[in-house]
Amino acid sequence: DTAVSQTPKYLVTQMGNDKSIKCEQNLGHDTMYWYKQDSKKFLKIMFSYNNKELIINETVPNRFSPKSPDKAHLNLHINSLELGDSAVYFCASSLRDAEQYFGPGTRLTVT
């Protein structure tokens, strides 16, 4: 059984387009996160939701908008994609602020 899943695994799109990445967890966790891993493999948190409430919102362009329809899902919508948005995006989940479990990642390529 997949604990934290993301779709799609790969996403190739052109500059200016709008795209979404979906994340689902079946661990019964109440907190979900989005991270960005750049080309140098550096990981940085973008957003965090606890019980559908936004609790971490790092310095991220407002073209990025997270949406949490329920505790098991956290989607990431990106408007007007730019070349610099190319990265691997990881979703994670945890029970409160305990250890986090990561999804397999979504590799976004903007051309």
Place this chain on the structure above:
Amino acid sequence: AQSVTQLDSHVSVSEGTPVLLRCNYSSSYSPSLFWYVQHPNKGLQLLLKYTSAATLVKGINGFEAEFKKSETSFHLTKPSAHMSDAAEYFCVVAGGTSYGKLTFGQGTILTVHP
């Protein structure tokens, strides 16, 4: 504020020899510390965690880490490297006022030679 420094960007060992991946942290609070591993084109897997219980923490696949407050270190060790250990390892600190916020180190690539 919190930060993590992984002291080696690359570590190369021979199969069957010990592994040491070094990590220093900085935190204004009592931190929780983690090591995660990322195999090529894969997600991150939790190896072990320290959350103010025993200072010597045992993880999966034979890895251990020791929390040393006086040295602000949390080095990862394994007595005998296996080819399957080749991956990138991240030291991570959590804690402070930002609920659930993890701060990652820059990563250490471990290469294991036959």
